[in-house]
Amino acid sequence: MRYLFAPAELFPILLEGLRGLAVWAGLPVMAGDWAGAALVMFGLFAFCALTVMVLVYAERKIAGHMQARIGPMRVGWHGVLQVIADTIKLIVKETWVPGSADRWVYRCAPYVVFTAGFLALIALPLDRDLTPVHLNLGLIYIVAVGTPGVIGILMAGWSSGNKYSLIGGMRSAAQMISYEVPLLISLMGVVMISGTLDLHMIVESQRVPYIIFQPLGFLIFLISAVAETNRNPFDIPEAESELTAGFHTEYGGIRFAYFFLAEYVNMFVLSALAATLFLGGWQGPWFPGWVWFLAKTGAILFLFIWFRWTFPRFRADQLMDLSWKILTPLAFLNLLATGLILVLL
Amino acid sequence: MAETLIDNLRKTFPQAEIQATTSFGPALICSSGADLPEVCRILKTDPVLGFDVLEDQTAVDTGTQFMLVLHLVCSREISVRLTVKAPVEREKPEIPTLAFLFGCADWYEREIYDMFGIKFKGHPDLCRILLPEEWQGYPLRKDYADDKLLKRPGV
Amino acid sequence: MRNLETDYPEALKTEEITLNMGPQHPSTHGALRLILRLDGERVVSARPDFGYVHRGLEKMAESLSYVQYIHITDRIDYLSSIMNEWSFCLAAEALAGIEVPRKAEYLRVLTAELCRISSHLVWLGAMGMDLGAFTPLTYTFREREMVLELFDLLCGQRMTFNYFRLGGVVRDLPPEFTKQTQAFIKYFERLPDIYDQLLSDNPIFLIRMRDIGHLSPATAHSHAVTGPNLRGSGVAQDLRRCEPYSVYPDFDFQVVTCQEGDALARYRVRVEEMRQSARIVAQVLEGLPEGEVRSKVPRVLKIPPGEAYVRVESSRGIQGFYLVSDGSVKPARCRIRVPSFANLSVLPQLVKGVKVADVVAILGSLDIIIPEIDR
Numbered sequence: 001m002r003y004l005f006a007p008a009e010l011f012p013i014l015l016e017g018l019r020g021l022a023v024w025a026g027l028p029v030m031a032g033d034w035a036g037a038a039l040v041m042f043g044l045f046a047f048c049a050l051t052v053m054v055l056v057y058a059e060r061k062i063a064g065h066m067q068a069r070i071g072p073m074r075v076g077w078h079g080v081l082q083v084i085a086d087t088i089k090l091i092v093k094e095t096w097v098p099g100s101a102d103r104w105v106y107r108c109a110p111y112v113v114f115t116a117g118f119l120a121l122i123a124l125p126l127d128r129d130l131t132p133v134h135l136n137l138g139l140i141y142i143v144a145v146g147t148p149g150v151i152g153i154l155m156a157g158w159s160s161g162n163k164y165s166l167i168g169g170m171r172s173a174a175q176m177i178s179y180e181v182p183l184l185i186s187l188m189g190v191v192m193i194s195g196t197l198d199l200h201m202i203v204e205s206q207r208v209p210y211i212i213f214q215p216l217g218f219l220i221f222l223i224s225a226v227a228e229t230n231r232n233p234f235d236i237p238e239a240e241s242e243l244t245a246g247f248h249t250e251y252g253g254i255r256f257a258y259f260f261l262a263e264y265v266n267m268f269v270l271s272a273l274a275a276t277l278f279l280g281g282w283q284g285p286w287f288p289g290w291v292w293f294l295a296k297t298g299a300i301l302f303l304f305i306w307f308r309w310t311f312p313r314f315r316a317d318q319l320m321d322l323s324w325k326i327l328t329p330l331a332f333l334n335l336l337a338t339g340l341i342l343v344l345l
Numbered sequence: 346m347a348e349t350l351i352d353n354l355r356k357t358f359p360q361a362e363i364q365a366t367t368s369f370g371p372a373l374i375c376s377s378g379a380d381l382p383e384v385c386r387i388l389k390t391d392p393v394l395g396f397d398v399l400e401d402q403t404a405v406d407t408g409t410q411f412m413l414v415l416h417l418v419c420s421r422e423i424s425v426r427l428t429v430k431a432p433v434e435r436e437k438p439e440i441p442t443l444a445f446l447f448g449c450a451d452w453y454e455r456e457i458y459d460m461f462g463i464k465f466k467g468h469p470d471l472c473r474i475l476l477p478e479e480w481q482g483y484p485l486r487k488d489y490a491d492d493k494l495l496k497r498p499g500v
Numbered sequence: 501m502r503n504l505e506t507d508y509p510e511a512l513k514t515e516e517i518t519l520n521m522g523p524q525h526p527s528t529h530g531a532l533r534l535i536l537r538l539d540g541e542r543v544v545s546a547r548p549d550f551g552y553v554h555r556g557l558e559k560m561a562e563s564l565s566y567v568q569y570i571h572i573t574d575r576i577d578y579l580s581s582i583m584n585e586w587s588f589c590l591a592a593e594a595l596a597g598i599e600v601p602r603k604a605e606y607l608r609v610l611t612a613e614l615c616r617i618s619s620h621l622v623w624l625g626a627m628g629m630d631l632g633a634f635t636p637l638t639y640t641f642r643e644r645e646m647v648l649e650l651f652d653l654l655c656g657q658r659m660t661f662n663y664f665r666l667g668g669v670v671r672d673l674p675p676e677f678t679k680q681t682q683a684f685i686k687y688f689e690r691l692p693d694i695y696d697q698l699l700s701d702n703p704i705f706l707i708r709m710r711d712i713g714h715l716s717p718a719t720a721h722s723h724a725v726t727g728p729n730l731r732g733s734g735v736a737q738d739l740r741r742c743e744p745y746s747v748y749p750d751f752d753f754q755v756v757t758c759q760e761g762d763a764l765a766r767y768r769v770r771v772e773e774m775r776q777s778a779r780i781v782a783q784v785l786e787g788l789p790e791g792e793v794r795s796k797v798p799r800v801l802k803i804p805p806g807e808a809y810v811r812v813e814s815s816r817g818i819q820g821f822y823l824v825s826d827g828s829v830k831p832a833r834c835r836i837r838v839p840s841f842a843n844l845s846v847l848p849q850l851v852k853g854v855k856v857a858d859v860v861a862i863l864g865s866l867d868i869i870i871p872e873i874d875r
Contacts, residue, residue, distance in 0.1 A: 067638035163519050167541065167856070232632055233704055236857070243856075244526060310698070312705045313632025315857040316541060369809040398721050401809070401837040405824055414822065416809055416837070420721040420735070424743035428809070448722035452845045460558070475551035475874060484559050485833075 014039070044121055052264040053083040059305050066309045090260075093253035100161030101250065109159060110251065110258035112152030117265035119145040124272050125199045127282045127289035138199035139191065142273060143184060146228075149262065150176040153247050156259070160250035168246025171236050171316055176228060178323040183224035185331035189217040189338040190277045203281035211278040216334045218278045220327050222300070225270040226307055227319070229263060233311035234319055271300035350425065353393055358384065369416055370426030378413065378440035381431045385446050388417060388427070395419050396427050399443070402453035404461045406487045410435050411461055415443075433463055442468040460485040516544055521859070523552050529626060529863070530870030532844075536851075536859065543859060546851045548844055554874040561834030566592045566801055567666060569834070574660035576819075576836060577872040579622055582608075582615040583814035584836075585664040590745065591810040591821040592666055596803045603791040604668035605747045610784040611654070611663060612812075613777040614681075617688070618647040619815035620774045623867045627767065628699055630864035631708050636698050643691060646684050653677055666801065668794030678785055685782050692771055700771070709764035713850040713862035716761060723846040726839050727817025728773060729866055732766035734759040739813035751783045763865035770867070802829055809837075816840055816867055836875055840868040 018039075019032030057072075057080060064071025072079030097103050123138045125131045135141050150173050157169015191197060193213060194205040211218045227234035236246075243249070248259045275281060275296035282289030314322065351371050354363055361384070364372040373388075375381055388396040396417035405412045411433040419425040433440050442465040443450040454465045455474040462483035465471055473480060482489050502508075522533040531552035537544040557576060561569050573588045574581035586608060593600065600608075621640040628636030648658040653674055655663040663669055699705050715725065717733045730737055738755040740748040756772040758765035805827040811820030817839025824833040843866050850866075851859045 063634075067635050068642050069638060163517060167519075171541075235632065309635050311633060312628065312699070312702060312708060313857075314704060315708060315855055317855065318707055398724050400724050400726075400811075400818065400842075401820065401822065401835070403822060403835040403837075405807075405833045405835075414835075416820075416822070420717075422742070423737045423739065447724070448719065448849075449724045449842045449845045452841065456841075473551075475554045477551070484556060 040122075044118070048118060048121060048261070048265055049087075051268055052261050053087065055264050055268065055301065056086075057083045058301075059308075062302070062305050063309045066306075087257070090257040091254055095253040095255055098161055098250050102159035102161065105155050105159035106250075107255070109152050109156035110255045110262070112155060113149050114152075114258045114262040114265070116146055116149035116152065117262045117269060120269045121265065123199065124269065125203060125276060125281060126293055131200065134200065136198045139187065139197045139202070139277075142199075142269065143180075143187070146266065146269065147180065149266065152262075156251070157247040160247070162250050164243040164245070164249045165247050168243045168249070171243075172230060172247055174316070175230070175234065175236065175319060175323075178320055179224045179227040179234075179327075182220050182323060182327035182331040183228060185328070185335055186214075186217040186220035186224065187277060188335055189214045192335075192338050192342060199276055199281075203276055203283060206280045206283060209278060209280040214278060214334070214338070216330065217338075218274070220331050220334065221274055221278070222303065223327060224323075225274065226304060227323070229266045229270060229304070231263075231267065231304060232308040233313050235308075235313060236316050236319060267301065267304055268297065271297045271304065274300045350394075350427075354427075357387060357391060357394065369428045372428040372430060375429065375431040378431045378433050381413070381429075382441045382443060382446065384429065384431075385415070385417075385443055388429070389446055395421060396425075399447035399450055399453070402443070402450060402457065404433070404457045404463060404485075406461065406485065408487055411438060411463060413440060413457070413463070438463040439466055440464075441466050444468055459483070462486065514539065519856070523549075529868065532868070532870050532873075534847075534859070534863075536856070538856065541855050541857075543851050543854055543856065546848045546859065548847060550844075550870065551874050553871050555871075557875045558834055558836060561831050563830065565829045566803065566831065569831075570664060570666075571660065571662040573836075574662060575871065576838065576875060577619075577814065577816065577840070577869050578659055579619040579869060580612075580615045580815040581659065581661055582611045582663065583812055583819050585661070586612060587810055587812040587814075587819050588821045588823075589664045589666055590812065591808045591823045592803065594808040594810055595806055595823055595825050596666065596797075596801060598667045598797055599795055600668055600746075601792040601795055602747070603672075603789050604793045604795075606784050606788050607669045607673065607793060608664065609746055609748065609751070610681075610781060611651070611661070611669075613780045613784070614647050614650060616777045616815045617774050617781075618644045620770050620777075621647070623770060623815075624695060624699075627864045627867075630860045631705060633699065633702075633705070636695065639694065639698065643688065646687075650677065650681055650684065653680065665794055665797070667797040668792070670794070672793045673788075678788075681781065682785060685778050685785075688774075688778050692775055695771065700767070706764065708857075708861055709762070709767055709865070711762050712854060712858045713763045713865055714761050715766075715846065715850060719846060719849060723849075724842040725817070725846055726842065727814070728756075728769045729766055729817065729843050729846075731755065731757045732769045733761035734765075739811065739818060745810075745812060750787065751780050753777075753780050763861055766865045766867075800829060802827065803831075809835075811837065814839060816869065816872070817843060838872045838875065840870075840872045844868045844873060 015032065015036040018035045019029050022029055022032035022035070061071040072082040075081040075085050097106055120142045123131070123135050123141050153172045154169045157165045157172065190202065190210050193210060194202045196202060248256060251259060275293060279296040282293040284292035351363060354371060354373060358373065360376065362374040364374070373384070375384055388394050396419055398418045398420050399415060400418050401416040403414050405414060413431045413433055415429040417427045417429060431440065438461070440463060442454055444454060451469065452474060454468055455471060457463050458465060458471055459473045459476050460483055472478065482491070517538050519536045519538050520533060521536055523531040533549040535547040535549060557572060560572060564572065570585055570588060573584040576584045621644040625637035625640035651661055652658050654677060655661045655670065715729065715733050717735050720730050720733050720735065726737070734757055736755045736757045739745065741755050753776045756769050756776060758768050803825045805825055807822070807824040809820055809822040811818045818837065819839055820837035822835035822837065823831050826832040847863065847866060850862050854862065
């Protein structure tokens, strides 16, 4: 299927133009490449910000209707501009560093967390020919670059000089490391069936969505993904009723906004990964691929939101139990079963 | 029922003054505050009486002295009630603590100390509970004076 | 093999930290400060510190007449203000020897039970909130709003009702009140099932609530714990049944108990109590007698010298007033016995050795209310 604007084809043309522009201006050709890279990053950031805005609005509306209320209504039609108003508020708010904080670590932490989520975004296959960067080890890349996020959270928790933050940071580190294990192992089932780590190839190989072959893997992935993004019922790092706001208690303004962005970007990345690996990614009839991709991602995101507004929260040790005593063995079992079936067939 | 309770009380505490009826069961009035822990211990451990719940403990400033007022009930039968009173001197407001007998006495006594300045000897942690540490005076004493207190128009 | 803990004590040296929970904290339900000593996430000791909203209500009583003080009692436990008014009026009536007409007694029971429902609804929502479930709060507040609207209709107030007077209540039911209340009770009947779906059937909720904050009957008695907290430990003590005041003997209801004594038991008791209260309300509306709602009481009431301690079963336990009269128009001493004060005093024992997250759950399950403790 061909579209009017196939960005994958658009970008080389743009890049040529930029290089030409650089030469014309008497700069080295390299400058054009750098400008092109900057443009891609900017585009991705815009995409990221836009996604998060839509997500936040959707979450508030869905939460509202789940809770017998209506959600934001005042700014714009049905409150659609509320998110923009909030963003402006967060950006123009004064940023300050608490006196007891470790200043530089405190300042860096939100960007570390955000970058980890953001980097994963560039390898997602949004459509057949709409992938910012096509990597043949895309799956490994995505799960690998997401991991340093926990360091940022630890940095935030440690440097804030607040005991709630510290406890939140520690909880978060323990939780994310624990859930990385079942998360990765649950993905391996898909990798074994498709025989590749290239996200494109994985999507291409799905005649029927892999959720049919890997229902358990999908379930484990989904639960681990919710835990990985620190969302309810696994939101113990920022457990509001216990730790006020956990690791970002002392953050405000734009730095808080980056944590916020990171949470939603992570959520988007993991949902997109679930859509790609288990639900057939951009494959689907009638509509363009990216519509299918977004629709499937949206469905998973809705699940995330649904969980958050209906479940109570686990306790830290119960959470660990769930990961190590239930999910991890189940994931291995799933892997074993998949392997056996593949060998026998 | 009420008569047997009063008889039992008379038998157990022959010297104490006993009022037959108040709004809260009979009242047992100790002659001095020093007796109070022993009286309460008997009341609590005696198998017949068994007043083991200290429902409320407070004090009243009668002008000449403080009166410590205890409202006790039976855990077996919540409707069996007893009021225990013990006088505390105004000049030297001291009385032995009950914190080792009743779990809640700890806080009740802190509150009485907070409001009346009655010192409970042997209390594990006697300090103000509702008012700030640096508060001057004891508000529920009748002679408490505070310039910031508003004079209400007469009622 | 070497044991890390015994062979390398220096390597594993840990320190306790002190965590101040509150007075500004989302789950201390008001200005309560818990000073927690923590060993990692485990609580070593807890020390509640309160008094942040102390208003001197007992002192205030000494400068107000009995009638003027009724509306102050609303501020003691703002979620079940009717019970405060009731115990104060009972104490003053006992001192002055005032009779209350039968219809007024019915109206008192009616409002008190509605109040109990609304108070438990707030608690239920807050309990979910403490465990990280946001949605129950909005649901229970929706229903509580209906109760508040009934009260609005009845006495023009939503929170601080000032509905009771010495010798009765201030006015009769407005004409549409009975119908609306019946509609509410009918609607309310199926609600506990909805809450069950949201909370009590939820496995996460169950593992969070079960086997934490175990309160034994002996500890409960030692700390004079009353109300649903005590009944959650299997002690069937309810003043409405054990020492019936007003017209409670006329009504058929169960004293709800649960044997386990943990947070879940206290939760179950309260949810079931809402149903029982709804039953009482329905019976009151059915059997409402005709007659006066207020007996004749002189405008300037001089109460003979004496003292009275009268208590009622409030939403949180036994709530009582100890009034000492010196024969003037004002009480010489007014002592307020509040359930939350004693109920909170048991908290340091309950939270010893649990995780920080459980502190919140246990505190929530005790259903304390700060203005009542601070007075």
